[in-house]
Amino acid sequence: MLVYDMVVRERRALAETLGRLTADELRQPSLCAGWTMHDIAAHLTTYLTFGQVKLYLGIMATAADIDRINVVLTRRAARRPTAELIDTLRRHADARTTIPRSGFDPVLTDAILHDLDIRRPLGIVREVAEEPRWVAFNHLARNPALGYAKGPRLGQLELTATDTGWRYGAGVPVRGTAEALLLAMSGRDDGWDELDGDGVPLLRERVRNRPQFHPVRRLAMAANVLINPPPADRRSRTATAPPRTPITPG
Known part of the structure; x- marks a missing residue:
């Protein structure tokens, strides 16, 4: 399956999970520090109709502080009712906006992590295919995009x-x-x-104790991403998890 198709599938699954939450559950804290379940719903909609140009402008305006961009956009989106946010997530699940020159791997990783942010505190069980988790594992370990590169x-x-x-x-x-x-x-x-x-x-x-980069360093990191040729598969690719070889802990 293409990574882009995994993104669409995970967004729709997130919309279904969020749509089943009660008003009380939506107010519960998620695993994402400082965000409720409603805030996660808001965050998931922020880039769907945002557009690549606005994302570039946001990176320049905040000296490539992706965390700050996310906080500002999420706070704005969180003013909307949850039902409206979920509807937006469903209707625009096929959105193709990505972090500059990073492709769909970080987008899928974001969806996988926020799914865990919601389900684990609430004890919600869901079977997740191995391919999306493999993409997220590889992305975080080998080549994290802006926003995940924390030293x-x-x-x-x-x-x-x-x-x-x-x-x-x-x-x-x-x-x-x-x-x-x-x-x-x-x-x-x-x-x-x-x-x-x-x-x-x-x-x-x-x-x-993750390192806090100086704005100049963040801009240099962003510039390095932007000036280098993008990977040939940045839009999407077929991703298949390797065969399982379970290992006994110890």
Whole structure:
């Protein structure tokens, strides 16, 4: 399946999940720090009709502070009723706006993570295909886009997903399910009790104390992305997860 098609499918699944939440559940905190379930719904709509030009302007206006862009856009969108946000997410699930020159991998990663942000606190179970999780794992580990590039968080660590056998890096071991690893790699403060290995304390320390880049450094990082030729597959590609090779924790 194409990564773009995975994005569309995940957006529609998110709309269905959000549509089943009660008013009380929508007010509950998500795993995304400072955001409720309603805020997640708002965030998911922000880039659907935003347009690439506006995104470039936002990057320049905030010195490539993607976190700030997300906060501002989400706060604005959150003024709308949840039902209206969900309708927007459904109607524009096929939107093609991406982070500049980064393709659909970060868009899919964002959807996968926000799905976890919603479901885990509320105890909602959903079967997720391995291909989207594989794309997110690879993206966070190997080539994070603007907004995910938060320093050498994974350096000198060996990550192993015990339920799928996926591996990344070399060094002190960190083992756990693919879901728990995705949460840790993305900076979520959840799922640490599902990880083991001597590298867990180091990874947790790096997540809690992520580097804060100077605006000039952020702009330089953004410029490096923008001036380099985009990857040939930045729009989409077929992505297939490798065969499962479950590993016993320990």
